[in-house]
Amino acid sequence: xTAATQSLGAGAGTALHPGHPLQPADGVVTAFSxxxxxxxxxxxQAALRGPRGANxxxxxxxxxxxxxxxxxxxxxxxxTAHAEADAIAQAAAAGVDLSGCTMLVTLEPCNHLGRTGPxxxxxxxxxxxxxxxxxxxxxDPAAGGAATLRAAGVRVRSGLGAAESLDxxxxxxxxxxxxxxxxxLHIAQTLDSRIAAQDGTSQWISxxxxxxxxxxxxxxxxxxxxxxxxxxxxxxxxxxxxxxxxPAPNQPVRAVMGLRDVPGGAAVRGTxxxxxxxxxxxxxxxxxxxxxxxxxxxxxxxxxxxxxxFLAAGLVDELIVYLAPTLLGSGTPAxxxxxxxxxxxxxxxxxxxxxxxxxxxxxxxxxLHLRPQRTVALxxxxxRATAEQAQEGH
Amino acid sequence: xTAATQSLGAGAGTALHPGHPLQPADGVVTAFSxxxxxxxxxxxQAALRGPRGANxxxxxxxxxxxxxxxxxxxxxxxxTAHAEADAIAQAAAAGVDLSGCTMLVTLEPCNHLGRTGPxxxxxxxxxxxxxxxxxxxxxDPAAGGAATLRAAGVRVRSGLGAAESLDxxxxxxxxxxxxxxxxxLHIAQTLDSRIAAQDGTSQWISxxxxxxxxxxxxxxxxxxxxxxxxxxxxxxxxxxxxxxxxPAPNQPVRAVMGLRDVPGGAAVRGTxxxxxxxxxxxxxxxxxxxxxxxxxxxxxxxxxxxxxxFLAAGLVDELIVYLAPTLLGSGTPAxxxxxxxxxxxxxxxxxxxxxxxxxxxxxxxxxLHLRPQRTVALxxxxxRATAEQAQEGH
Numbered sequence: 001x002t003a004a005t006q007s008l009g010a011g012a013g014t015a016l017h018p019g020h021p022l023q024p025a026d027g028v029v030t031a032f033s034x035x036x037x038x039x040x041x042x043x044x045q046a047a048l049r050g051p052r053g054a055n056x057x058x059x060x061x062x063x064x065x066x067x068x069x070x071x072x073x074x075x076x077x078x079x080t081a082h083a084e085a086d087a088i089a090q091a092a093a094a095g096v097d098l099s100g101c102t103m104l105v106t107l108e109p110c111n112h113l114g115r116t117g118p119x120x121x122x123x124x125x126x127x128x129x130x131x132x133x134x135x136x137x138x139x140d141p142a143a144g145g146a147a148t149l150r151a152a153g154v155r156v157r158s159g160l161g162a163a164e165s166l167d168x169x170x171x172x173x174x175x176x177x178x179x180x181x182x183x184x185l186h187i188a189q190t191l192d193s194r195i196a197a198q199d200g201t202s203q204w205i206s207x208x209x210x211x212x213x214x215x216x217x218x219x220x221x222x223x224x225x226x227x228x229x230x231x232x233x234x235x236x237x238x239x240x241x242x243x244x245x246x247p248a249p250n251q252p253v254r255a256v257m258g259l260r261d262v263p264g265g266a267a268v269r270g271t272x273x274x275x276x277x278x279x280x281x282x283x284x285x286x287x288x289x290x291x292x293x294x295x296x297x298x299x300x301x302x303x304x305x306x307x308x309x310f311l312a313a314g315l316v317d318e319l320i321v322y323l324a325p326t327l328l329g330s331g332t333p334a335x336x337x338x339x340x341x342x343x344x345x346x347x348x349x350x351x352x353x354x355x356x357x358x359x360x361x362x363x364x365x366x367x368l369h370l371r372p373q374r375t376v377a378l379x380x381x382x383x384r385a386t387a388e389q390a391q392e393g394h
Numbered sequence: 395x396t397a398a399t400q401s402l403g404a405g406a407g408t409a410l411h412p413g414h415p416l417q418p419a420d421g422v423v424t425a426f427s428x429x430x431x432x433x434x435x436x437x438x439q440a441a442l443r444g445p446r447g448a449n450x451x452x453x454x455x456x457x458x459x460x461x462x463x464x465x466x467x468x469x470x471x472x473x474t475a476h477a478e479a480d481a482i483a484q485a486a487a488a489g490v491d492l493s494g495c496t497m498l499v500t501l502e503p504c505n506h507l508g509r510t511g512p513x514x515x516x517x518x519x520x521x522x523x524x525x526x527x528x529x530x531x532x533x534d535p536a537a538g539g540a541a542t543l544r545a546a547g548v549r550v551r552s553g554l555g556a557a558e559s560l561d562x563x564x565x566x567x568x569x570x571x572x573x574x575x576x577x578x579l580h581i582a583q584t585l586d587s588r589i590a591a592q593d594g595t596s597q598w599i600s601x602x603x604x605x606x607x608x609x610x611x612x613x614x615x616x617x618x619x620x621x622x623x624x625x626x627x628x629x630x631x632x633x634x635x636x637x638x639x640x641p642a643p644n645q646p647v648r649a650v651m652g653l654r655d656v657p658g659g660a661a662v663r664g665t666x667x668x669x670x671x672x673x674x675x676x677x678x679x680x681x682x683x684x685x686x687x688x689x690x691x692x693x694x695x696x697x698x699x700x701x702x703x704f705l706a707a708g709l710v711d712e713l714i715v716y717l718a719p720t721l722l723g724s725g726t727p728a729x730x731x732x733x734x735x736x737x738x739x740x741x742x743x744x745x746x747x748x749x750x751x752x753x754x755x756x757x758x759x760x761x762l763h764l765r766p767q768r769t770v771a772l773x774x775x776x777x778r779a780t781a782e783q784a785q786e787g788h
Contacts, residue, residue, distance in 0.1 A: 329732030338723030
């Protein structure tokens, strides 16, 4: 697989192309050293190792005054340590003293007491005296980390790698700005993009390894969504289970979308009350309802009509395709219309190298990982100077 | 891409699984040393580097009496040196003396004066005193290489790696036995397996890099085939051209299959007379006609009906899918029926790691490379002892 290794490059933003140095925002060019630029590039690379979802991809690198990289942290997804806390915890475990050092982090350190404690306080406690971050955190509750750091005497600068960090998380910024969940869409299909045979059989198109991967994702999202048609035809449970059938500790809310009733005996109903029927065919409305009840990361599982509705509405942030090396030639196509009539209007996607890569082998399947192709530069923080500078440097 | 590198393994036969040593045929176990077994494994690996087509994949390794690997050769496709000649030429160029050495080769050395000269004579001339080959060459004209070598005093043994070599080239053996061309099938599709949009637009679903790859294949096959529908709708030239439009030195015969007439002004007619109209809808008949006129490697390009007819008939030896990261949601599906109604009857394929790998990035596309999954052991040489032994050891 040497060829694939060589050629399946970047895909997650310009930051990863060798020879394409970070572009600091205009006006602050002199504020960052070459060493800081290299460290921010390393932080962006580290960020890519995490999974997409309710939280953005974030990486953090701590360098000593001579510019040596002491420690690298990244965020592993909702409920786990932020990148800064990860780096500081690693340093503590390794007995590495970070006092007097500089942290470069791809997002403004948080100031809120979430599940993992405020990073600003952890940075101060670690004795770090300089912080360089790429872009401001767009969440109101988290805003203020920079101010807290400054108040404690930490030198704080921002804007280095801003364009790259915004690009890395552009779908996440879009979801946050729109106040909707981050949407992962899942398709388990044959090479000829069928999700069921003519007689309706669809278990199992994917390999056991793909099914396990899907269940691992179920275990870390807030909600999973299918259409009423899928409930009526396939009667899925939609719980997160290990290969032995044991339920995972965290279970997603099970959402069924559509106007038809969910039968009383449907498996999706379960016994834990974590099921909701969204009586709408409009994906925007479905997302609003889910967001209002706390869902920040949704996985849309199917069937064709639901997949197509979310894709046609431009409401998919991450696309995961389990591609089985099989052909059916007929049966249910994965998609049943996106309102596209000519090739020039085809939806363009790009390979997403985050979270293990754009193309992985799962058993005999390929797992393809994509995100929408960038069309225009995002401007999620129009009122804040740092983001504006970042846009100029983009 | 570390994950992909680790997981996109073998797929081209058991020979490549680490820890799965070669299985010599029963009765000849004691004839091969551990060093010879390792060298045959290396020869099988080298064979994988070549392209599939009119000729089988073949690798050759020469070891000195101490078991050191001196040189490795492989066959790069029709019209180029055989693996043995490649190894010997490399040794000559590097000033390496092969006299008194042992050659391990995955197919019986040829004895015929083809485009590249008989390998048996080259081996004798190089002073090689021992030859171990995996399986007999099934071609009558080529048979006798072993006898020629023995007559010249070379010690010849066979059967080591026979099962692996047969598996490596099982589709080629099948085509040779059936006296039909080796068939490569090409699909240029979107992620949702559409080969044209609703309005018929299909240029270009694939990236320029995929198109260049397709034209490179056109330049080394004997014939290319499309249906009359494709000629009427897309009016392709079907010539092999470089990105600047310059014709390649070798051009395939252009075959159009179907009962409708090919219009007088169709681009496929060209001016060189290398075009043929196969007035049939039966892929078996089309292959017979092409084989009779000398075609040994055919690429089937489309459209849906033709692709489906060859696949449904089980007449595809190699599948190349250019997968664009785009979605159409509607339009022409790549396949329009394989006679399969239930998932249990789906056509099973396996990843083919030969010729650069099972998954490659070509521009923004993925190039997927597959071959039919092995169902039963082939028995292409039932009357010959070596092949029988190989089957037993399979």
